Amino acid sequence: MKAYLEAGQFVTTHGVMGELKLYPWADGPEFIAQLPRLYLAPQGGAPLEIERVRAHKGMCIIKLRGVDDMDAARAYTGKTAYFARADARLPAGRYFVQDIIGCEVRDAATGAVYGTVRDITHPAASDVYAIQTPQGGTVLFPAVAEFLGELCPQEGYVTVRPIPGMFDGGEVDAGAD
Structure with a gap:
């Protein structure tokens, strides 16, 4: 089984403080909110530490550590976000x-x-x-x-x-x- 799974896609920026909108491919904002970090490659790589997540119209508004303005956030738009299987918790009997x-x-x-x-x-x-x-x-x-x-x-x-x-x-x- 894969060690890193698709979490969703960064679709656009949100506001001027470096927040991003993520279209979740996982179970939704609640699932994404439990993750401590995301990655930009299916093999992992450098982690993107999550500062906070909130739900907004079926999307996730995510603030990543070190991404503090709209220009920095814009660099992530259109990219797929991945999470480490080891970071996720699923109830017994549930599978990805x-x-x-x-x-x-x-x-x-x-x-x-x-x-x-x-x-x-x-x-x-x-x-x-x-x-x-x-x-x-x-x-x-x-x-x-x-x-x-x-x-x-x-x-x-x-x-x-x-x-x-x-x-x-x-x-x-x-x-x-």
Whole structure:
């Protein structure tokens, strides 16, 4: 598993005191606020120490140590921010989306392989897994308790309990919008 994960993107400056707006790709401002530092490279590198974080219209307003004016903050706009996995705390049984993507999808009862998780979206109350089948199609799978079995990203798989027909020709066109 990756040691550094994507936190979001710095989209613009906020005010004249060096604050930045971060569009969070993680669970939101509350998650970002627990982090002590961010990084600008997927391998880590020099840490950007976080002085404070607050939520604002679904975004994070972040003040980084040493970034004290708008010109200094402007240098970060458009850049992706990363966090160290070691700095993050997740409740038991919760996983990072980036750890589930790439996992093999297996039937909980038979062990049959249905494909690989290629993407996870959050269109409503629950996540939806885009599962690429061995035939090259994509099945959109609702990640709800009734259908989702074990999540084992450390071992590289998830188990599912699909209803009949869920993986039988119900693929969506991979190129469809």
